Amino acid sequence: MSPTVADLSESALLDIILPRLLATASEESDVVLVGPGDDAAVLSVPDSRLVISIDTQVQDMDFRLQWPNGYRTTGFNVGWKAAAQNLSDINAMGGRGTSMVVSLTLPGNTKVSWVEDLADGLAAAIRELGANDCQVVGGDLGAGREIVVTAAVTGSLEGREPVLRTGARPGDIVALAGTVGRAAAGLAILESSRSMESLGADAVELVTNQLQPWPPLGAGPAAATAGATAMLDISDGLIRDAQRLAAASGVTVDFDPEALAKLKNPLESTGKLLGIDPMNWVLGGGEDHGLLATFSQGVDLPEQFVVIGVVGAGPAGVTIDSQPPTIFGWDHFAG
Numbered sequence: 001m002s003p004t005v006a007d008l009s010e011s012a013l014l015d016i017i018l019p020r021l022l023a024t025a026s027e028e029s030d031v032v033l034v035g036p037g038d039d040a041a042v043l044s045v046p047d048s049r050l051v052i053s054i055d056t057q058v059q060d061m062d063f064r065l066q067w068p069n070g071y072r073t074t075g076f077n078v079g080w081k082a083a084a085q086n087l088s089d090i091n092a093m094g095g096r097g098t099s100m101v102v103s104l105t106l107p108g109n110t111k112v113s114w115v116e117d118l119a120d121g122l123a124a125a126i127r128e129l130g131a132n133d134c135q136v137v138g139g140d141l142g143a144g145r146e147i148v149v150t151a152a153v154t155g156s157l158e159g160r161e162p163v164l165r166t167g168a169r170p171g172d173i174v175a176l177a178g179t180v181g182r183a184a185a186g187l188a189i190l191e192s193s194r195s196m197e198s199l200g201a202d203a204v205e206l207v208t209n210q211l212q213p214w215p216p217l218g219a220g221p222a223a224a225t226a227g228a229t230a231m232l233d234i235s236d237g238l239i240r241d242a243q244r245l246a247a248a249s250g251v252t253v254d255f256d257p258e259a260l261a262k263l264k265n266p267l268e269s270t271g272k273l274l275g276i277d278p279m280n281w282v283l284g285g286g287e288d289h290g291l292l293a294t295f296s297q298g299v300d301l302p303e304q305f306v307v308i309g310v311v312g313a314g315p316a317g318v319t320i321d322s323q324p325p326t327i328f329g330w331d332h333f334a335g
């Protein structure tokens with residue numbers, strides 16, 4: 001039998017995880033003054049302002065160890081997603097990640113190899129998503145009845161102003177960086193009876209988008225530099241998150257149906273496979289962690305963004321071709 005975390009002491013488990021997380025460490029960092037190993041980390045903040053955010057994944061709420069289609073979530077998947085969803089919130093402010101702390105709650109029967117994988121996934125996401133200045137500087141370990149992974153991240157604005165949800169103005173264009181609907185399509189596959197082996201390459205990629213989302217890091221700072229008036233990342237679905245931006249700015253966000261249809265096209269075949277209209281995923285699916293941003297008309301749009309709508313004077317809310325939407329998105333408590 002492969003060892004479980006109950007076979008190890010806390011410090012023995014730490015000795016296994018820490019070197020893997022420290023794969024994110026860089027000798028030249030001017031941010032991390034004291035890294036893992038003491039009671040707390042110490043960071044320098046060259047910009048004088050710190051961006052900070054936190055996100056949690058809970059077993060059976062945010063991932064399943066085994067899905068209805070038979071797929072077993074790896075530690076790598078969960079570690080990757082923890083880093084990605086946290087770095088996305090920094091991206092959405094126009095910042096770049098600088099440090100991360102990670103808290104792991106693990107049942108005693110969790111395999112040590114699964115936790116090693118988790119540490120590897122976390123470090124891989126930080127590196128591969130391009131958060132080159134971000135290091136894991138600490139965390140916490142504890143036992144519990146189910147797996148809970150919480151990461152908190154700090155970021156730097158590198159001298160730029162943060163891009164808030166409040167600044168959209170009538171006449172602005174509405175633009176998207178990254179994808180929408182892909183993680184939700186992947187979730188629908190995982191929750192179906194279609195085994196991974198039965199899927200084509202396109203559908204497998206959608207499952208990967210759910211398990212290991214790819215937020216367009218870099219697009220946030222680029223949007224800030226280009227003068228984005230408002231921005232947020234899409235974690236709970238295009239409509240729901242656009243409603244947040246619209247409410248914060250006191251404007252109407254009106255989506256262009258032709259642009260939405262283009263976003264739906266790559267999801268058509270999986271929609272057919274599962275008997276689901278893929279527009280549900282485009283409008284209501286969260287977890288791709290793309291960016292929704294508004295810009296003044298005539299601005300030089302950063303290359304990662306495509307225009308998908310316009311900002312109107314109000315009332316505050318979201319419309320599609322001036323009509324109210326019928327699909328809303330994810331809410332932890334309302335379902």
Ligand SMILES: Nc1ncnc2c1ncn2[C@@H]1O[C@H](COP(=O)(O)OP(=O)(O)O)[C@@H](O)[C@H]1O
Pocket residue numbers: 055089235236
């Ligand atoms: N338990 C909490 N205590 C204080 N603030 C919270 C709590 N949960 C969420 N918030 C704040 O509410 C806002 C919306 O949260 P959330 O929907 O999780 O943001 P996001 O979708 O960007 O991750 C954020 O500014 C977040 O910091």
Ligand SMILES: Cc1ncc(C[n+]2csc(CCOP(=O)(O)OP(=O)(O)O)c2C)c(N)n1
Pocket residue numbers: 055056060061062063064085187235236285286287330332
């Ligand atoms: C088992 C399972 N059920 C449902 C979902 C779908 N889901 C879980 S959380 C979420 C929304 C985004 O997560 P959240 O923690 O609210 O991110 P935040 O908005 O705080 O960035 C979605 C669509 C999932 N990933 N796994």
Ligand SMILES: [Mg+2]
Pocket residue numbers: 088089092232233234235
């Ligand atoms: Mg966010």
